[in-house]
Amino acid sequence: MTAILFDSTVTRKSSQSFGRGIDRERPTPFEPSSQDRAWAAESFDSLDQARYQAEKNARLEDSAREAEWNDQFRLAPGLCEWCGEPSDWLDPVHKLCAECMTDAENSTIACMNKVAMGEYRVF
Numbered sequence: 001m002t003a004i005l006f007d008s009t010v011t012r013k014s015s016q017s018f019g020r021g022i023d024r025e026r027p028t029p030f031e032p033s034s035q036d037r038a039w040a041a042e043s044f045d046s047l048d049q050a051r052y053q054a055e056k057n058a059r060l061e062d063s064a065r066e067a068e069w070n071d072q073f074r075l076a077p078g079l080c081e082w083c084g085e086p087s088d089w090l091d092p093v094h095k096l097c098a099e100c101m102t103d104a105e106n107s108t109i110a111c112m113n114k115v116a117m118g119e120y121r122v123f
């Protein structure tokens, strides 16, 4: 069995130098050619454009889905729920125009008067 001790106090000098086997005669480090650089720039640019387009399409699809979701809860703006006429003011609860809201309130009051006095009328 072989044991490896890492905290040995004995210093041992290697007979061979560090970095042996590396070719020291190479004059300059590796430099990519201009064709390599052009290819890399084009490749990275196309990848970046593809990523940008994918993010843009995802944002557009998200907003389309959000608009589609919101549309199902939206009534046609400004149309009275009773008479169907366009109006610039609608009751926020019943979505009735002013005339239909007044008619509805008068009808309710007349019904209460009918119960109380026997007459279907509004004073």
Ligand SMILES: [Zn+2]
Binding pocket: 080, 081, 082, 083, 084, 085, 096, 097, 098, 099, 100, 101
């Ligand atoms: Zn109306």
